[in-house]
Amino acid sequence: MRGIVIGCLVILLAGILCTPVTGTQPLSPNYDKILQIHLNYVDKLYSVSSMEVRYGRAPNLDILSGNLKGVILDSNGNVLKSFSFQEPGTTEGIISDPPRENTLIGYTETSSSGEMTITLPYLSDMQKFTLSDTGDGGSQLVSVDLNPPVAAFCTDYPRDPDCLVLVSPSTSAESHPDTALLAAILFSASLIIAIGIANRTIRRRTKMQTSEKPVVLIVDDEPDIVELITIFLRTKNYATLNANSGNACLDILKKQIPDLILLDVRMEPMDGWQTLEQIKKNPDFKSIPVLMLTGDTLTAQRAKQYNICMEDYITKPFLPEDLYTAIDRILMRKQKLKETLALTKNVGIEKEKLCEYAALTRRISINKRILDILRVPRGIPEQADLRTLDDMLVVDYLNVRTRDNEKRAEQLRREINSVLRGKGLPELGW
């Protein structure tokens, strides 16, 4: 076994060395990025309407001042950046004063509602943004988790250096021509080691599906795919259950409730969508999160029909990192709700309110994922856009629902945080 692995490594290195080099030394690649937080405000109440990380340059925050204070925190809660700026809605103008020659008088209008955008430089490990009003005793106006926009950006740009820092180095092969060789070697070596570990793990497989590990039920009629996903998940310390059909899946659920179901769409006789319907119809199973796994493109109609049933949608072929990210996101959400429920027991927050907040944040996250998938690639000729009016209506529908959900979630978050603050407890970080 060892000899074969070494042999393979030699072949691999030979392949790497044979890789044709395209292009020359880069001309100062530009990776400047910004985070934009779009807010609505009504009577000094702020709610986040959307956030995005994108390429671009940031304004100079250090020259600003005002009553509003913005703070960017890292994963340890340390301040990465702090700045002040003026509240929006104030207009300072000058108009003529007819009764007095050569005199201009002021003109002001303070709009109590409108939109504001905060453009920030992208900073490594930025995790949280808070906005407070220093003129109002420092009351917190907004507190948002910055992970979702960063994750969304890294979905589109996984090889951006800042995204490579966030994921394993195995995806960094083409980021810098001068580091490509090293990255490729690291990639290959880590893959071989990972497979070796997986192999050992499989050989030692006895009773590892303990209740302490999250259990993932993999439903796919292709044994190779099931095998591969099993290896991936076990290297990340997940326990797995396998089913090769929709019916087999439902049979397993009668005996054991997993933490998550990975469900393939293309199966016979019962396909993934039909299986999903059956799962969600059953009150015992309906709370199990389901992640759809398919080689097919998600259509708008399917999205509308099933968006309330599924937690995420991954298209084959996929990188292990995509799978881990999606699973982690779902399980973390569940875990956070559990923790918050435990923390807030007996502090006067209704459980229903917290659960409604959790359900809304889950729905917002899923709808945004679906909208991302449905988004037509930019730059294609108009005639290549095969979306129908119905498709576009679905996208509009999802957009409107998401915005409504965001407004309600923000309102609930404020109410919950206000109670938590009063009790000296940490505020919701999700």
Add this chain to the structure above:
Amino acid sequence: MTGLSRTGKNGWIIASILVFSLTFTVSAAFGQNAVSVIVRDTSTRENLGGAQVYFDGGYSGDTSSTNETGIVVIPDVNPGAHTVRVTRPGYNENTTKFAYPAETTIEVLISKEALVSLNPDGPLPNAINIVFYPSSTSYSCINNAKLPAPDYITNETLFRNDVLNVINNTYLNLDQFTSPSNPLPDDYRSYFNFYYYYDPSSPADAFSGCSGSLPEGYWDNVTFSDVTVILYPTYYGRYANISCQPTGCTQIFGPGRSQMKAPANQERIVRLETGHALFGLDDTFCGDTYYWQNDPYPNVWSSLASCQTDAQSHDRDPAQCRQIESEDSPPSCIRNFWQWDPMPDVMAGAYGGTFGDAATQRINYVLSQARVGIQAQLGTGGPSPSLSQSGVGYL
């Protein structure tokens, strides 16, 4: 694979490694799984050299360094959805999504950007970014009405000259309008990056809303602006009619979205609105305007005691602190805010004067903040005076 899996897990693992290794070797040697990215100018459709291509966010090369100008080949592309981002100086960047292997040749069209840098040596990182935008409207003192003003949108040279004139007579001669007791840094002129944005097909409207309106998409293209100035041509008719005076206005919609409007021929108004939009100064006349104690280094205080304490700590005469009120007697207008700067003060009406000691102190504070950022970026003792210190460098 199914057959292999039946022979045991070890066999499957070994086969996986072999398949992976051979696939990698073959693909590397023969350049399989490659995607060609062709970068072209939107209007001429010509291939463009000098464009940088990023695949899934990672740098892949530039279109000048390959055998064929305008093309970068990306090797070893995995099946699935990907993004190609293309940037080129002087062009708007473009990001295109594509699916491999359905698409193996990606054409990315990029168009010339409307943003023109006016700094002779190009923009300086972390400097203060002022962007001028032309208005296609002005005001008629004959009809007392807004009217279309094609001056700027049909004549870029005229707009550019007006912008340069404003820059030279306001931003670059700030030292002549600030207090000599708090002199500005010698190299303050080099703390600014000036640009203008010229897209005649989508001009601003200086007379829609108080500070005017910018076309949709401007803020998406210009994310870094510290102040955007909507410049509008001179009023039609004469200003002699006191009921028809030029106006200025500032509105702020969050960091990076400060906008002001001003007429090109009224430097005093540019100065006053810049006082609001860039330096965060308050008006010091008594009227219907927005007052707040604009810490740090305010030019307006919310109490007499604050004004006096501040004056003492900065070697100013506390006795000069006075309530903001109109000059008539008894004053028809009184506000619960206090000022120190003597008249004529730029922030008191835009009809002349200079920035007083307090206002100058705040201007110095903002400039010093910018200087810290520039120094941090350059890692040296400060910005090199690449711009003209006499203010004529922009002409």
